[in-house]
Amino acid sequence: MSRKxxxxxxxxxxxxxxxxxxxxxxxxxxxxxxxxxxxxxxxxTFFFVLSGFLITYILLYEKKHQNKISLKKFFARRILRIWPLFYLMIAFAYLSPYILNALNLPFSSEGYKPDLLTSIFFGENYKMMMTNTFPDGAPLRVMWSLCIEEHFYILWAVLLYFISVKKIPHIIISSIIIANISRQIYTHFGISHIDIFSHLDY
Structure with missing residues (x-):
């Protein structure tokens, strides 16, 4: 049976x-x-729910019909799907101040100064959580959701690679518990809910 x-x-x-x-x-x-x-x-949130469902379906389909998950092929497909546009937006974000200056157009410098290594290694959401603010550079402000997606792909693929299909309900229940506890802790300390742990149930 072919994949739906x-x-x-x-x-x-x-x-x-x-x-x-x-x-x-x-x-x-x-x-x-x-x-x-x-x-x-x-x-x-709905994007995360759709992504969670589809990625889980793809991984479980492969595990059921081929008895194993090819992490190499899975990550290659995710890289080709996300990285080109992601790094294009990163480049645009870092070049935009120079472009605006060249055109003599005003722009806001509100927020923390971006760090290239943090940006390219999908760490922008954690920098935003630690500083409790946004990065200076409009496109970077929305990158937190893509960072969560990337972290989810890595975590979920590795989990499903090692864990049997019978234990999937345990993973789902654990995800719901971890996410709700994480959101409670972050709220208590005034930290934004923008990481993989606070979104794991989605």
Missing amino acids: HFHTFDALRFFAFLLVFLLHLPKTGNIHIDFFLKSGGIGV
């Missing part, structure tokens, strides 16, 4: 993207319109 393609997910991805897009638009002052403009967080 979930066609309805394309529409779900669009609506999730639309909510995230609306979040970044200026508020109108109309409570009905602004309700949707501030609902982008739901869209981001």
Whole structure:
């Protein structure tokens, strides 16, 4: 049996993207319109849910039909899917101040000074958590979600590689417990919920 393609997910991805897009638009002052403009967080969460489902399905399908998971092939597919656009946006973020200066256009320097190694190694979300602020450079501010995705791919693939299919329910229950405890701890210490542990249940 060939692997399924979930066609309805394309529409779900669009609506999730639309909510995230609306979040970044200026508020109108109309409570009905602004309700949707501030609902982008739901869209981001839904992206994580879709990703979690699809990645788990892909890994379990391979484990069931081939009796093992090829981590090399899995990571190669993820790299080809995410890295080109990710590093293009990183390059744009670091070049944008020079471009804006050359064009004599004003821009904000609010936030911490970005560190290239942190950015290219998917550590921006942890830097944001430690500093409790955003990086200086608009595109970098939204990279935290891609960092979580990348960390999830690594953690989940390795877990499912070593753990038997029968123990998947234990992983799911553990993920729910870990995520809820993490969010409680982060809230107590005033830390943003933008890492893999606080999103593991999604």
